[in-house]
Amino acid sequence: MTDVIQHYVNGRVAEGASGRFGDVYNPAIGEVVRKVSFASAAEVRGAVAAAKAAFPAWAATPPLRRARVMFRLKQLLEDNLDELARLVTEEHGKTVDDAKGSTTRGIEVVEFACGIPHLLKGEFTGDVGTAIDSYSMRQPLGVVAGITPFNFPAMIPLWMSPIAIACGNTFILKPSEKDPSFSMRLAELYKEAGLPDGVFNVVQGDKEAVNAILTDPDIAAVSFVGATATAEYIYHTGCAHNKRVQALGGAKNHMVIMPDADMEQVSDAIMGAAYGSAGERCMAISVAVAVGDKVADQLIDRLTPRVQALKVGPGVDPEVEMGPLVTKEHYDKVMGYIDRGVKEGASLVLDGRKISLQGYEKGYFMGGSIFDKVTTDMSIYTDEIFGPVLSVVRAKDYGEAVDMVNSHEYGNGTAIFTRDGDAARSFADGIKVGMVGVNVPIPVPVAYHSFGGWKRSLFGDHHMHGMEGVRFYTKLKTVTARWPTGIRAGADYSIPVLG
Secondary structure, three states, X not given: OOEEEOEEEOOEEEOOXXXXXXXXXXXXXXXXXXXXXXXXXHHHHHHHHHHHHHHHHHHOOOHHHHHHHHHHHHHHHHHOHHHHHHHHHHHHOOOHHHHHHXXXXXXXXXXXXXXXXXXXXXXXXXXXXXXXXXXXXXXXXOEEEEEOOOOOXXXXXXXXXXXXXXXXXXXXXXXXXXXXXXXXXXXXXXXXXXXOOOOEEEOOOOHHHHHHHHHOOOEEEEEEEOOHHHHHHHHHHHHHOOOEEEEEOOOOEEEEEOOOOOHHHHHHHHHHHHHHHHHOOOOOEEEEEEEOHHHHHHHHHHHHHHHHOOOEOOOOOOOOOEOOOOOHHHHHHHHHHHHHHHHOOOEEEEOOOOOOOOOOOOOOOOOOEEEEOOOOXXXXXXXXXXXXXXXXEEEOOHHHHHHHHHHOOEXXXXXXXXXXXXXXXXXXXXXXXXXXXXXXXXXXXXXXXXXOOEEOOEEOOOOEOHHHHXXXXXXXXXXXXXXXXXXXXXXXXXXXXXX
């Protein structure tokens, strides 16, 4: 019988009671490998109740003790990295090396959370008035939730839950129903690390579970990463129910290539940034903006044979450089964009649709595609494709390239490749994008900085992890204190003026 992925509530596996299930595929073979139970609203409510009951004791736990749980979790994640990566590969399709790398980036956030005693330190000012002191503290919100996407089933839950929990909150994770197994293993590792029951809970499911999270009165905050339309829905629905919300949406990341750029470095960068993880990254480079026709021609000449030579296959093969797309539905969507790009008049230099792997005919495999002479009105330029498709756009000069980036509705990530420090500094200062790389193709901030875009790539006021994450998962309290000195000042009916 096919395994069924269940929920995890109050420190133990909770068998689903809704009678609704989803199929979990191995995209390399195109077959169902397990089922996942879909939570009803009542089951979500049960998880919230467990988290609410666990909150007072966990919030009262000294930050140093919370940090010690994070130290143990970090070690357990590292000890089990091979197993965790294979879980990700089997259900998502990315290569084992990519799965390990992205999980490691998540572990770095756990490492950052180990410093929570320092991160929660407030400010103190003595003698703001005669014998009066003022100080601030950051306190947890209560029950918080994370809704995470299919493309990083390990990394993004680790961007959210360690900081939320280290800050003293209790956490509900609703992972993608496409690759849910990591979430259950993470719950087990949290418990093994010493986390009390009810502090970390997992509810599997679809939109019913999402809506239950967004409307539950006992959930104080929601974090989300996914498509822009869903991010906008989650932001507005959550805010309408008086929640704090950070909802990270889609992207269309441009790499601007200046005439003085090192073209060997550029081609290396694009290979990883455009085709790594089959392009299923919100930080993937999907548009190469070549400044001048000469740069564009050189880029196409260098990239075409390298993309043709990409080794495509199942992610468990250590020689494979690009695995399958996550589902048949998504595969069909990406194929449709390639069809549309041809109809819209772009030049299809390399067609990734023409690929067949012996023994994996039912898998969702696609080769890398390159479009040249793409214009800004084409759907392959305007839309987030989320697949191994690179659009090359030709700009006549630096100003036109910057205008393209700044005019796009998304503002997640961007990069410039140049030897010119003046151009790089001007680009970093003036570009309307949240994360910028200078000769770095995927400028994902390290754990102690914060991740997030601008424009329609982020709904909400706080970016993710780093100090922005600590601020999101806490509320500020300021105390002004005076202790008796033996002198009574008498009643004062106006706002006090200190000093």
